[in-house]
Amino acid sequence: xxxxxxxxxxxxxxxxxxxxxxxxxxxxxxxxxxxxxxxxxxxxxxxxxxxxxxxxxxxxxxxxxxxxxxxxxxxxxxxxxxxxxxxxxxxxxxxxxxxxxxxxxxxxxxxxxxxxxxxxxxxxxxxxxxxxxxxxxxxxxxxxxxxxxxxxxxxxxxxxxxxxxxxxxxxxxxxxxxxxxxxxxxxxxxxxxxxxxxxxxxxxxxxxxxxxxxxxxxxxxxxxxxxxxxxxxxxxxxxxxxxxxxxxxxxxxxxxxxxxxxxxxxxxxxxxxxxxxxxxxxxxxxxxxxxxxxxxxxxxxxxxxxxxxxxxxxxxxxxxxxxxxxxxxxxxxxxxxxxxxxxxxxxxxxxxxxxxxxxxxxxxxxxxxxxxxxxx
Numbered sequence: 373x374x375x376x377x378x379x380x381x382x383x384x385x386x387x388x389x390x391x392x393x394x395x396x397x398x399x400x401x402x403x404x405x406x407x408x409x410x411x412x413x414x415x416x417x418x419x420x421x422x423x424x425x426x427x428x429x430x431x432x433x434x435x436x437x438x439x440x441x442x443x444x445x446x447x448x449x450x451x452x453x454x455x456x457x458x459x460x461x462x463x464x465x466x467x468x469x470x471x472x473x474x475x476x477x478x479x480x481x482x483x484x485x486x487x488x489x490x491x492x493x494x495x496x497x498x499x500x501x502x503x504x505x506x507x508x509x510x511x512x513x514x515x516x517x518x519x520x521x522x523x524x525x526x527x528x529x530x531x532x533x534x535x536x537x538x539x540x541x542x543x544x545x546x547x548x549x550x551x552x553x554x555x556x557x558x559x560x561x562x563x564x565x566x567x568x569x570x571x572x573x574x575x576x577x578x579x580x581x582x583x584x585x586x587x588x589x590x591x592x593x594x595x596x597x598x599x600x601x602x603x604x605x606x607x608x609x610x611x612x613x614x615x616x617x618x619x620x621x622x623x624x625x626x627x628x629x630x631x632x633x634x635x636x637x638x639x640x641x642x643x644x645x646x647x648x649x650x651x652x653x654x655x656x657x658x659x660x661x662x663x664x665x666x667x668x669x670x671x672x673x674x675x676x677x678x679x680x681x682x683x684x685x686x687x688x689x690x691x692x693x694x695x696x697x698x699x700x701x702x703x704x705x706x707x708x709x710x711x712x713x714x715x716x717x718x719x720x721x722x723x724x725x726x727x728x729x730x731x732x733x734x735x736x737x738x739x740x741x742x743x744x745x746x747x748x
Contacts, residue, residue, distance in 0.1 A: 536575025
């Protein structure tokens with residue numbers, strides 16, 4: 373069986389870690405199908421454990437959660453200025469606005485959209501730059517006085533995601549403070565001001581304001597390169613050997629024979645490949661866990677499969693192989709796979725393909741409404 377097992381108990385634990393570090397509310401970021409863990413199950417687990425908001429990138433992601441009955445406050449933040457947003461507004465999805473074009477795009481006859489205005493405080497990705505910010509907040513305030521919009525939030529996005537003591541952090545906080553002052557001066561009174569990502573939520577309390585937004589930390593990846601906070605990795609990727617064979621020393625393995633066995637070896641075939649999210653670039657360094665120890669990946673990772681060199685050991689077809697897991701047994705972690713592939717855990721998680729079923733364990737979460745979740 374090939375599957376990605378998601379420990380919802382770990383996600384609940386991680387949510388509680390974030391909630392314990394702050395007096396602000398917690399937004400669980402469940403975009404990209406919950407970083408590949410399953411957006412709905414992740415959302416339910418996080419809400420059960422103390423999160424009060426959910427965050428997604430697109431309206432489609434938000435509407436899927438609404439269709440499943442999740443009624444928690446929900447922010448969607450990445451839309452084209454000419455996108456049809458009426459359905460999201462009708463579903464009471466809060467929308468991020470970064471420009472006058474976006475602001476005018478969210479206006480809908482008979483509906484009052486709830487907005488979070490985004491300031492660019494230095495990331496230079498989404499958000500209004502300082503020169504455009506006054507015009508945006510003035511127009512939003514005018515529309516709010518007319519009863520055409522509700523401005524609930526002002527927010528921004530940090531440059532640094534791996535160091536809560538990064539030298540540029542204080543400058544960003546100052547720019548955000550200035551943006552808030554301009555918004556207040558225009559007559560806006562946002563009740564939800566938010567800036568902190570995972571690393572800042574754990575290590576930079578000056579960024580917390582009214583809401584923190586853990587993303588990768590929610591799934592158990594320690595975001596700070598300098599500290600650990602006891603987060604528990606939630607996903608384990610596993611498969612079973614579908615073939616075992618013996619080959620002589622010097623046998624080339626997989627495409628182009630980049631890898632050759634150094635002695636007579638037993639090879640095992642794992643039915644996962646780069647189409648399933650196992651990064652091809654990790655092949656020369658990657659390891660897996662089987663029968664209580666690590667073994668190297670042999671040769672290039674193919675689209676649907678890769679080979680493991682078991683050397684003198686003799687596994688059997690059907691033996692379980694852990695590609696990555698929490699690391700408690702000694703198995704490789706997703707962080708190691710990311711290092712072997714020259715990327716970040718986010719990309720590994722979100723790259724795990726649709727052919728790999730997700731199995732959620734560790735926490736029963738049958739409820740869907742906010743009231744049921746918080747009482748259950």
